[in-house]
Amino acid sequence: MAFFEGVKMTGGYGTGPDIINSCSVDVNRGEIVSILGPNGAGKSTAMKALLGLINLKSGAVVIDGKDISKLSPQDRVRQGISFVPQTKNVFAGMTVEENLEMGAYLRDDNYQNVIEEIYELFPILREKRNQLVGELSGGQRQQVALGRALMIKPSVLMLDEPTAGVSPIVMDELFDHIIKVKRTNVAILMVEQNAKQALNISDRGYVLVTGENKYAGTGKELLNDPRVRSSFLGG
């Protein structure tokens, strides 16, 4: 049994049609798992289902053996599930340090040491701690976004297309940071468009097609699978 698991999830938005159909994903601590697939395959929907942003018709979400399918998104945050949205993932009008503090909003203990840990992880943020996040570069912002999500010391970190719209150099840098986070024994689940690069750093991956699991395997297996290569990785 994996640490964090979505089991046979079926659901969609409101009363609309089901977007994901009996879709299952799981991830263990210290592991990076990518969800891939063509546009409209239900990748983001699967992630929203895990977060509790849409209601499931059937299936379950389980963390550490505990069923959390009925919990609200805020309560899932308390369970240690952190999420970095694709866009608007920082408080642009606040300083770097304030962003981190807001990430720790639910912590009542002294979180100063956690902020220090984040600064160890992303040294540039220490330098810019009193600067407004809106004035930082795209890559630095993504680091702030990651840092904010890590402030509750999550056991599961979910990333929605973390590299969307950043330059290739920044993308490599970001993936490096994500690997660093993984080493702190966090379970990382991400949706990615840049499939090849994502699979390179992933331990495992899922390919969704029309809301269903189509292929699954380790990053290497998927990269070398001719069917996956031809349909999603551009040969």
Next chain:
Amino acid sequence: MRKNLNIIAAYTIMMGLIILVGIFQSWNVALSIFNMCLISAVMTMGANVQWGYAGLINFGLMGYAALGGLAAVLISVDPVPEAWSAGGFDILICLCLIIAIVFLIRFILKNFEKSKIRTYGIAGIIITGIVIIRITSESGIEAIEAVNPATTGFLGGLGLPIVFSWIVGAFFAAGLAFIVGKVALGLRADYLAIATLLISEIVIAIIKHEDWLARGVKNVIGLDRPVPYEVNLQTTEWFINLVAKFNSGKLELISNIADKQAALNQLVIEGSSVFVKLCYSGLFLIVVIALLIVTQKALYSPWGRMMRAIRDNEEAANAMGKNVVKQHLLIFILGSAIVGIAGAMLVTQDGLFTPGSYRPMRYTFLIWVMVIVGGSGNNFGAILGGFAVWFLWIEAAPISLFLINLFTVGLPETHELKVHLTESVPYFRYLMMGMGLLLIMRYRPKGILPEKIEIK
């Protein structure tokens, strides 16, 4: 047919209420409510064209209504030759100066790149312009305002029949709307609301304080009417005969000739004022019906469909190649022009122009209550809103007096609370308007008569 049942029912009830007022209060009151309802309806139609068709918020209705009223003065009042000879020349020079400054700024905007120097340059031109205009105009304005200040003290108008002002008022309002639209329409909704409100306040401030234009807060009274005067009617033979014929049943019951004559005189006096109001009703009805036909046609035309498409999804409409900015400007001008007509109609009916009475409560927010309550996007709804809300606005006082008496029935007449509440009766109308608006927005957000067309 079934779809129109709502409309017919709503209008029947509305007319029934007005007729009840006629029976229980007096036909004079009923007709003056009816006339004001018609004017309100024109204003709401203007607001509805902007808000209902295109989703544009215009909180500057007050300013356009006042410009319409100004038009009524400038069209109907006889020119004051002494004032013209005293200071007309200075005013004309100032007008030329203003035009020159506007063109100079346009020229700079067109021919120079955007830069700090350009911005400061324009600011400098405006400030020097104001200083020069103040210096050149001062003596002229003083001279004009000194000409018989008790009755004129302004340049006067053109001395034309006042009905022309309904058209001219529309043009005045359209002109202002063009400027405001050019300047403010790019703003997002709530900024637009505030900007239009403030600009209309500026317009009112100018009308109030530029006495040479329309006497400012000293008001212009006794504007010429497009309909007969009561006093004249009372001595006109055919009218007296008409009244006698109408009331022949009643008059025949009186045997004494002197009494009969007295009764007839009384009836003629009452009748004359009813007759005058009926004449206004007729004129206003023509405007309302004409506007209704035009706006309905527009609503169902391809242009109306396009406007709604823009309103519901601006980006998509933009992507389909519709010129959203241009269409918004056009509809802003059209709606404002309609409000301008209403403003001119109002001053025509009252026969006087009182710039001090243009307050946002009455001429902006109340009209908006009418639009929201009636049903935005639906012309019949907008007109009904104008009727219903104006009716309530006038009848609020008697209704609340009745309610106060009902609730304080156990208290003696001199009880402090009862006296205080009775004195406060005029303010219960605000309470009713507010509660009405809140209830409608909560439980019937599309208004009494909602928009019927749904866009798929």
Next chain:
Amino acid sequence: MDFLNAIILLLNYIFVPALTYGSQLALGAIFVTLIYGILRFANFATGDMMAFGTMVTILITWYFQSIGISLGVLPTALLAIPFAIIFMIGYMLFIDKFVFRYYRVSKSPPVQLAMVSIGVMFVTQAVVRIIIGPADRRFFDGEKFIIKAGEFKEMTGLNEGLAIKSSQAITVFVTLILVSILFWFLNKTKTGKSMRAYSDNEDLALLSGIDPKRVVMITWIIAGILATIGGALYGLDKSFKPFTYFNNMLPIFAAAIVGGIGNPFGAFLGGYVIAFSEIFITYAYKKFFMYILPESMEPETLVQLLSTDYKFAVSFSILVIVLLYRPNGIFKGKVL
């Protein structure tokens, strides 16, 4: 000497009144900007809410006066304000619960909320006028002046006097304290920061576990405090008339937008920008030039850029210009 006289003249007729008026506007503008930043609508009931708070202050002041409580040289109203604030907070939370909450929960567009606030404006206006009436009321008691113009002349031997009313001093003093506390709260406390976070990015604030209900409640509480104090200070300094308060909404909006709506510090400065420009532009400088220019160059006219009739028009024009050139306000920087 003439130069000193000129300076005193400007202090007396421009600086002191503008500073007072600016403080009064600033409190209102922060109120508008907080509501806009966190609840995301333009509150057209601003002026009337301030009138309501002032009315409650006046009623309590009357009560205190009737039972013989006073603050000696200070106006009794200062003692009444805390009680009025408590009442006003209740009123704000009541309105939120029964009016605004519904639209917030159903995620209505800001325009609809603005319309609803017009409904609240009508109702509040009615309640104020029914309870206390539309008349002009003064409720200032205590010592009227700190320095009288005559005393100042005697003291300094100058031709020009400088008068400072105690209501003016109280206004500026209370405003500075209140605003300092508010900014400390917003920038240094966890709750304050969570409010700024909510205003900045609502979705992310929710994902961080910030409780929106708490944020909204605290916003209304602060709004109640600002409305009461802002309104009461204005009433103490000038007088209380419901219609004036309704009209004050317009320069207050102007101040909030000039400062960049959603930015309290901008709103604070915006209040002074509006107040000073209104008075600067409509002041007649004739006397000032008489002091500093040699006799031969003395001006004949009033040397007034615009007549005082256009006081409001000045601030509105500034606003329109700001909206056109810098729709985000003239002060860059943090939101909320």
